Amino acid sequence: MPSTTYGKGLRSLSLATIATIATALVLTFFYAPLDADQGFVQKIFYLHVPLAVVSLCGFIFGAGLAIGYLRTGDRKWDMRSYVAIHMALIFGIGGLITGSIWAKASWGHWWVWNEPTLVSFLIVLLLFATYQPLRFSIEDPERQSRYASVFSVVAGAFVPLNFMAVRLAQQYVHPRVLTLGGGNLPGAMRLTFLVALLGIALLYVTLWKYEMTAKYTRMQVRRLRRTLLGEDTIRPSGRSAAPS
Amino acid sequence: MRTALIILRKDLRVELRTLETVPAMVLLALVTFVIFHFGLDRDTIDGQLAAGVLTATLLFAAVLGINRLFVAEREQGGFDAFLLAPVDRTAMLLAKASALFLFLTALEVIAVPAFALFLLGPSLGPAILGLSLVLILANVGLAVIGTLVSAIAVHTRARDLIGPVISLPLLIPALIATARAAGPLLTLHTSGSPPGRWLAILGLYDLVFALLAYAVFDFLLED
Numbered sequence: 001m002p003s004t005t006y007g008k009g010l011r012s013l014s015l016a017t018i019a020t021i022a023t024a025l026v027l028t029f030f031y032a033p034l035d036a037d038q039g040f041v042q043k044i045f046y047l048h049v050p051l052a053v054v055s056l057c058g059f060i061f062g063a064g065l066a067i068g069y070l071r072t073g074d075r076k077w078d079m080r081s082y083v084a085i086h087m088a089l090i091f092g093i094g095g096l097i098t099g100s101i102w103a104k105a106s107w108g109h110w111w112v113w114n115e116p117t118l119v120s121f122l123i124v125l126l127l128f129a130t131y132q133p134l135r136f137s138i139e140d141p142e143r144q145s146r147y148a149s150v151f152s153v154v155a156g157a158f159v160p161l162n163f164m165a166v167r168l169a170q171q172y173v174h175p176r177v178l179t180l181g182g183g184n185l186p187g188a189m190r191l192t193f194l195v196a197l198l199g200i201a202l203l204y205v206t207l208w209k210y211e212m213t214a215k216y217t218r219m220q221v222r223r224l225r226r227t228l229l230g231e232d233t234i235r236p237s238g239r240s241a242a243p244s
Numbered sequence: 245m246r247t248a249l250i251i252l253r254k255d256l257r258v259e260l261r262t263l264e265t266v267p268a269m270v271l272l273a274l275v276t277f278v279i280f281h282f283g284l285d286r287d288t289i290d291g292q293l294a295a296g297v298l299t300a301t302l303l304f305a306a307v308l309g310i311n312r313l314f315v316a317e318r319e320q321g322g323f324d325a326f327l328l329a330p331v332d333r334t335a336m337l338l339a340k341a342s343a344l345f346l347f348l349t350a351l352e353v354i355a356v357p358a359f360a361l362f363l364l365g366p367s368l369g370p371a372i373l374g375l376s377l378v379l380i381l382a383n384v385g386l387a388v389i390g391t392l393v394s395a396i397a398v399h400t401r402a403r404d405l406i407g408p409v410i411s412l413p414l415l416i417p418a419l420i421a422t423a424r425a426a427g428p429l430l431t432l433h434t435s436g437s438p439p440g441r442w443l444a445i446l447g448l449y450d451l452v453f454a455l456l457a458y459a460v461f462d463f464l465l466e467d
Contacts, residue, residue, distance in 0.1 A: 070463055127413035134410060137400040147396050150460045151410070154392065157456055158414060165417035165445055 007213045010206070017206045020199040024192065032192040041105040044098055046192055050200035052095035052121060056159060058088025058204060059128060063156020066149035078145035081152055083211045085131055087204060092125050120166040127155050247331040251339035256346065258316065265312050266350050269305040273355040276301040277362045288365035295426035298359055299419055302352065302382070307408045309347050310390035313340055314398040327465060337391060337461040345387040352379050364430060371429035374438045378425045381446040385418040388450065392457045395464045421446040 028046045035042035065081035068074075099118055104110045113119060134151055138144040259265055280297050281287070289297060317323050326336060356375070360368040368375070389411060397407035425442035428434060 070460070123413055123416050127410070130406070130410045130413070133402075134396070134400060134406050137402045137406055139401065143399060146463050146466065147399065150463050151396060153460055154414070154453075154456055157452065158417075161449060161452060162417050165420055165449070168441070168445065 007209075007217075010209055010213060013202070013206050013209065017199065017202040020195065020202050024196040024199040027192040027195055032189050033186070038106045041102065044102045044105075046196040047200075048095055048098035048102055049193065050197040051091050051098060052117075053197060054200045054204050055088045055092035055095050056121075056124070057201075058084055058091060059124065059159055060156050062088060063152045066152035066156070069145060069149040070153070075141075075145050078149055079215060080212065081149060082135070083208055083215070085128060085152060087208050087211070089125070089128055089131070091200075091204060092121070092128070096121065096125060116167040117163075120163045123162055123166065124159055127158060131155070245335070245338075247329075247335035248338040248342070251326075251335060252342050255339065255343040259343075259347070265309050266347050269308050269347065269351045270354050272308055273301050273305045273351065274358055276304055277359060281363060286363075289363050290365040291431045292423070292427040294359075294364055294430040295423045297363065298356070298426065298430075299382075299423040301359070302348075302355065302379075303386075303412075303415065303419060305351055305355065306348055306386045306390060307411065309344055309351075310386075310394050310411055311397075311404055311407050313344060313391065313394040315403075318398050323465070333462050333465045334458060336465060337395075337457060340394075341387045341391040341457075344390050345383050348383040348386055349380075352383070366430060366432045366434070370436045371434050374429050374434075374436050375426060378422060378429070378438050378443065378446070381443065381450060382418060382422040384450040385446065385453065386415065388453045388457050389414050389418070392453070392461065392464075395461065418446060418449050421449065 024046065028043055032043070032046070034040060062081045062084035065077055065084055069077035069081060099121070100110050103112050103115070103118070111118075131148065131151060135144055135148045138147055277297075280301070284293075284297075314323075317326070326333075356368070356379070393407055393411040393414065397403045397410065400406045421442045425438040425446065429436070429438055
């Protein structure tokens with residue numbers, strides 16, 4: 001039995017996450033200056049942009065883990081990739097909703113088509129939303145892992161291409177107060193943004209580790225029960241990416 | 245290469261004898277034109293609107309072809325026979341993508357003149373060469389991505405649902421480029437040459453996905 005335990009270091013990681021997110025919130029509300037143009041509502045930026053960035057990085061991360069599966073054939077890699085992608089999907093939906101709220105508050109519409117980042121993000125999300133239906137409509141577990149991995153690799157490569165194509169398709173880019181790299185952010189805002197980004201990234205890693213620990217533990221419990229009670233007593237798990 | 249040619253010839257012969265896929269694609273395209281006529285409530289359209297209608301129609305028809313691409317192989321044991329044979333598995337990708345490309349071209353040979361007849365305001369004459377170039381590049385993209393997605397979807401329980409649901413988002417950038425490249429060609433005073441920027445994007449997209457499909461296709465044909 002492999003001795004990897006995902007629970008290792010989980011407590012300190014959780015504490016670090018909570019501390020960073022608390023710091024980010026304090027900085028957001030008490031340190032970062034009010035935006036001259038948009039006022040208080042601009043503060044959602046410190047939640048929205050990190051969520052979106054972490055979500056996109058999560059998709060790419062999942063694609064990298066899927067390459068690991070295709071190279072080794074070890075289903076642990078596929079489980080990691082599955083957890084990475086579905087966490088990224090949840091973060092992405094959060095990013096889309098906060099982005100929509102921001103758009104409504106600052107531009108007056110819930111959805112604006114001439115903001116290329118928003119549109120590309122929606123397309124990427126629509127693509128990755130098909131990951132789970134695809135995965136769970138394949139019955140054979142080996143094939144499920146392989147096909148899900150192939151999908152993740154293709155979809156991961158699609159992310160940058162899609163952003164490029166959509167950005168070029170816009171007639172004009174909406175005048176942007178803030179760019180992603182923090183190019184024209186004043187110092188206090190940039191610091192707050194970076195802390196918030198770190199906090200959300202840590203949250204992603206922590207949740208990923210928690211789910212991996214849970215899945216790994218369940219897998220070991222099933223294995224033990226099967227050894228103790230015999231092969232027939234354990235029903236195959238339904239919608240689960242965990243190798244049993 | 246020889247294997248790919250043999251599979252391609254088999255696919256074309258099956259299509260010629262059963263006439264299953266291409267006629268269905270053509271019919272769907274024609275019906276879609278009629279629906280667009282009533283939906284838009286316009287007798288003639290031009291410019292970017294025409295390009296959008298044409299692209300969406302061709303996409304819907306292509307989805308039919310994509311769904312059917314591997315069904316016979318799965319139901320009649322073609323996959324097993326192919327895996328038993330000591331041949332390079334990439335041949336299957338090459339053959340199926342070429343078959344889909346030819347189906348799409350056959351569809352367009354009928355559907356584009358029909359589009360000009362039914363809906364298009366300005367004459368197709370001066371734009372025909374440029375439009376052919378755009379459509380050929382679009383067909384390569386549709387064929388490559390369609391083959392890849394079809395090979396993934398054919399082994400799933402709900403393959404008729406999974407195929408379109410995955411292929412549509414994957415195709416969006418290619419469709420943006422196709423529609424934008426075709427738009428200026430369908431105006432009244434067209435120069436007849438499509439915008440180079442969009443052709444370049446379409447070509448790049450085709451190339452990247454062709455390489456990607458080549459890299460991952462082997463994994464879809466195991467066991």
